[in-house]
Amino acid sequence: MKKNIIALSLLAPMAVQSAWAAKKAKTDPNRPNVIIIFADDLGYGDLGCYGAKNVKTPNVDRLAEQGIRFTDTHAVAATSTPSRYSLLTGEYAWRRPDTDIAAGNAGMIIKPGQFTMADMFKSRGYSTCAIGKWHLGLGEKQGTQDWNAQLPMGLGDLGFDYHYIMAATADRVPCVFIEDGSVANWDSENPIEVSYKKNFKGEPTGKDNPELCYNLQSSVGHNQSIVNGIGRIGYMRGGGKALWKDENIADSITSHAISFIKANQDKPFFMYFATNDVHVPRFPHPRFRGKSGMGLRGDAIVQFDWSVGQIMETLDKLGIADNTIILLSSDNGPIIDDGYQDRAEELLNGHKPAGPWRGNKYSTFEGGTQVPAIIRWPKNIKGGQTSTTLMSQIDWMASLGSLIGARFPQGSAPDSQNRLGNLLGTDTEDRPYVIEFAYNHVLSVRTKEWKYIEPSDGPKTLTWAPKAETGSDPQPQLYNIKNNLWEAESVAPENPKIVYDMQNILRRERAKSEKYTHFVPGV
Numbered sequence: 062m063k064k065n066i067i068a069l070s071l072l073a074p075m076a077v078q079s080a081w082a083a084k085k086a087k088t089d090p091n092r093p094n095v096i097i098i099f100a101d102d103l104g105y106g107d108l109g110c111y112g113a114k115n116v117k118t119p120n121v122d123r124l125a126e127q128g129i130r131f132t133d134t135h136a137v138a139a140t141s142t143p144s145r146y147s148l149l150t151g152e153y154a155w156r157r158p159d160t161d162i163a164a165g166n167a168g169m170i171i172k173p174g175q176f177t178m179a180d181m182f183k184s185r186g187y188s189t190c191a192i193g194k195w196h197l198g199l200g201e202k203q204g205t206q207d208w209n210a211q212l213p214m215g216l217g218d219l220g221f222d223y224h225y226i227m228a229a230t231a232d233r234v235p236c237v238f239i240e241d242g243s244v245a246n247w248d249s250e251n252p253i254e255v256s257y258k259k260n261f262k263g264e265p266t267g268k269d270n271p272e273l274c275y276n277l278q279s280s281v282g283h284n285q286s287i288v289n290g291i292g293r294i295g296y297m298r299g300g301g302k303a304l305w306k307d308e309n310i311a312d313s314i315t316s317h318a319i320s321f322i323k324a325n326q327d328k329p330f331f332m333y334f335a336t337n338d339v340h341v342p343r344f345p346h347p348r349f350r351g352k353s354g355m356g357l358r359g360d361a362i363v364q365f366d367w368s369v370g371q372i373m374e375t376l377d378k379l380g381i382a383d384n385t386i387i388l389l390s391s392d393n394g395p396i397i398d399d400g401y402q403d404r405a406e407e408l409l410n411g412h413k414p415a416g417p418w419r420g421n422k423y424s425t426f427e428g429g430t431q432v433p434a435i436i437r438w439p440k441n442i443k444g445g446q447t448s449t450t451l452m453s454q455i456d457w458m459a460s461l462g463s464l465i466g467a468r469f470p471q472g473s474a475p476d477s478q479n480r481l482g483n484l485l486g487t488d489t490e491d492r493p494y495v496i497e498f499a500y501n502h503v504l505s506v507r508t509k510e511w512k513y514i515e516p517s518d519g520p521k522t523l524t525w526a527p528k529a530e531t532g533s534d535p536q537p538q539l540y541n542i543k544n545n546l547w548e549a550e551s552v553a554p555e556n557p558k559i560v561y562d563m564q565n566i567l568r569r570e571r572a573k574s575e576k577y578t579h580f581v582p583g584v
Contacts, residue, residue, distance in 0.1 A: 092185060092329040092465055093438065094385040096372065097457075099148070099333065100365055101141065101194055101230070101340040104395025105431050106416030107362050114412045116353040116362050120370030121435065124389060127444040128437030129486045134452045135507065136393045138498040139422055139429030141196050141230065141340075144392040144454070146170055149178045149197075149219075149333070151458035151474025155498045156574045162500075164257050165233035165295050166206055167198035169214055176473035178458050179220030182331035185465045188222050190321050193314045193335035195226040199239065208235055208244055208253035215242040221333075225317040227310075231337050232400065234297035236288040236304050238313065244303050251301025260285065260296045267292025276307070277342050281525040283400040291342050291401075307344035310337050315368045319375045326379045334372070335392075338365035341399045355412060358397070358405040383439045388484075390454065391432040396422035398526050406528065417546045423500035423523060425514045425532030426548050427507070430497045442485060451491035451509050456480045475573070494566055501533065506563045512548060513563035514538040539563070 105111055109118040110125040137147035142163045143154030150171060154160035160170055171177060179189045200206040201214050216224040225240045235255050238245040244253065254261060267274050267284030276290035284292040289306050305313070318334050338345070343357040345364040353359025369389065376382035395414035397405045399422075420426025434452070436442065459477035461484075462469060482488025497505040503517045519533035532538075532548075539553035539560055553560050 089329055090384065090440070092187065093440070094330050094332075094381060095182065095187075095461060096332045096334060096385060096387045097148075098369060098372070098387060098389040099145070099193075099335040100389070100391040101335070101337055102393065102395055102399075102422055103339055103362070103365065103391035103433065104414035104416065104421075104428070105418060105433055106413045107339070107395060108433050110435075111416055111433050113362075115355050115410055116359045116412065118362065118366040120366045120373060121389065124369065124373065124387060124437050125435045127439060128387075128435055128442050129446040129448050131434040131436075131448045131450065131452060133449055133491075133509075134390065134432060134434035135430045135454065135495045135497060136391065136432045137430070137453060137455050137496070139393050139420075139424055140500050141194075141392050142170065143498055145195075145197055145335070147476075148392075148454050148457065150175055151178075151455060151477030153455065153476045153496060153498070153570075155496075155502065155504060156476075163196055163198050163229060164203065165229035165235055166204050166255050166257055167229070168200055168202040168205070169198040169218075171197055171219055173214065173218035175219075176470050177219045178461070179216075179331065179333070181220070181458065181462050181467045181469070182329075182465065183220045183222070185467050186329060187465075188321075188325045188328060188330040189220055189332075190223040190225075190330070191216055191221045191333045191335070192225050192318045192321065193227065193333075194230055194337055194340075195224075195239075195335070196229045199228055204255075204257065206255070208237070208255060209247065210243065212239070212242045215239070217242060223321060225314065226335075227305075227337065230340055231307060231310065232283055232294055232341050234286055234288070234293050234295040235300070236293065236297065237300055238303075238305060246303045248299075248301030248303050251299040251303075253299040253303070254297065256296045257294075258296075261298040264296065264298050266296075276344060278402045279400055280398060280402045281400050283342070289344075291344065307342060308346045311364045311368050312346060315371050318368075318372060322372070322375050322381075323379065326381055336365055336368055338362065338368070339395075341401050341403070343401070343403050343405070354408075355410065356405060356408040357403040359408070359412070386436065386438045388434075388436050388457070390434040394418070394420065394422045394424070394428045394430060394432065396526065396529060398528065400525060419530070419548045420532060421529045424530055425497070425499040425501075425503050425505050425517075426530060427512065427542070427546070429499060429532070430495075436484060438485070446486055448483075448486055448489065450483050450489050451495060451507070452480065452483050453492055453495040455495075456492070457484070460484050496567075496570060499532065501531065503533065504567055506566050507542070510541065510543040511559055511563065512538075512540040512542050513553075513560065515564070515567060537564075 415428035420428030
């Protein structure tokens with residue numbers, strides 16, 4: 062008996078060691094977990110580590126301290142839908158005629174035949190998910206979705222094993238979450254109807270019944286159907302218990318993200334975590350109110366920072382942070398007044414959402430696409446770095462694909478370049494140029510030294526946001542970014558050779574479109 066006890070005592074440490082080794086073996090060094098945290102309308106200057114005034118973002122700042130903070134990274138477009146399309150497909154959205162800001166009942170913009178970032182990770186044995194804002198359409202055709210049944214086409218056809226998403230964005234109907242192809246918490250007693258053409262009989266609207274908008278009043282538009290005391294774009298009836306409450310959106314998507322991480326902690330996973338903050342309507346949870354001193358927009362930034370902190374804490378508790386890449390950025394630049402009376406402009410108090418850059422969301426100026434970007438991978442990236450390398454989000458698909466050894470089908474991700482060294486900080490060679498796409502379809506070319514904006518007609522400011530510049534001008538614009546970040550005065554007349562070279566870049570890029578679009582089904 063004594064011998065058995067001794068034998069068992071000797072075996073116990075071995076069993077523990079064996080179990081530890083088995084758990085460790087599940088973390089594949091060649092297949093790190095990857096989490097892309099994609100904020101909404103978060104500006105370059107909205108984070109503490111980028112010089113934010115008034116608002117504190119300790120979790121994002123800690124992420125930067127433990128990784129690389131990039132100072133010259135560009136979203137592909139100055140608006141949401143085209144930016145997200147390009148990130149997830151590696152194709153410039155301006156090559157497609159149907160990638161403008163999508164309605165809430167848009168059909169799928171990314172087609173099932175396209176090879177997506179999720180497909181890429183899935184092909185290498187990853188579990189994949191999309192959580193949060195989608196805004197890339199659902200179902201086969203706009204306006205034909207039956208929101209009371211399983212959608213016949215959805216994110217499962219694009220490589221995502223799991224999804225818990227908003228069909229579009231918070232200011233558009235339907236105001237429900239979609240989980241794995243059907244409405245979460247669907248209420249059989251309150252079937253859902255959605256229209257972007259006309260209202261449903263007897264349903265109040267923000268325009269006719271502003272007194273019912275008890276949470277937020279609109280300033281421009283956003284005055285059709287009312288959900289949770291807030292006017293929206295589009296018309297909706299029904300929903301019942303499936304309707305979201307705006308103040309709970311961050312909690313809901315964050316809790317689902319944490320659940321996915323826990324469920325997949327022992328195998329490689331890819332998560333596309335797209336928050337609603339700081340897009341309108343800004344209506345953060347009461348526990349974040351008053352934390353910034355800048356009203357609802359500032360408090361929404363604090364709420365975003367909390368979501369980031371929750372994900373970081375979960376990775377730490379599970380012991381998988383070391384081999385998990387977190388890549389944090391924003392879909393486009395910031396906008397202050399974007400349709401609701403939330404006093405965002407009035408309460409800035411010296412805060413500069415776009416940082417040193419001119420322009421904003423929608424704009425051709427740098428503020429439209431210059432975004433914060435941070436990467437952390439404790440196992441392979443030394444913390445505390447700042448990179449000034451010129452980068453574009455269009456390259457993240459090919460770069461991450463190279464990291465995990467993915468093979469791409471012919472014709473997929475046509476505009477994405479493998480610039481993994483830029484992303485990991487081992488190569489500081491700038492991208493030769495980045496292409497920027499504004500809300501009015503105007504293209505710009507940005508090199509390390511110069512910024513060229515092609516001529517366009519149109520208003521100088523947005524009709525719905527008079528303080529927001531569009532950057533439109535009938536004359537070609539050229540700015541020396543190297544000497545002056547603020548695009549104050551065009552030097553195009555004095556530099557005809559540079560203007561000519563930039564125009565040729567655009568001409569050659571546009572010429573590729575005919576070759577590329579054959580890949581997309583139905584285009």
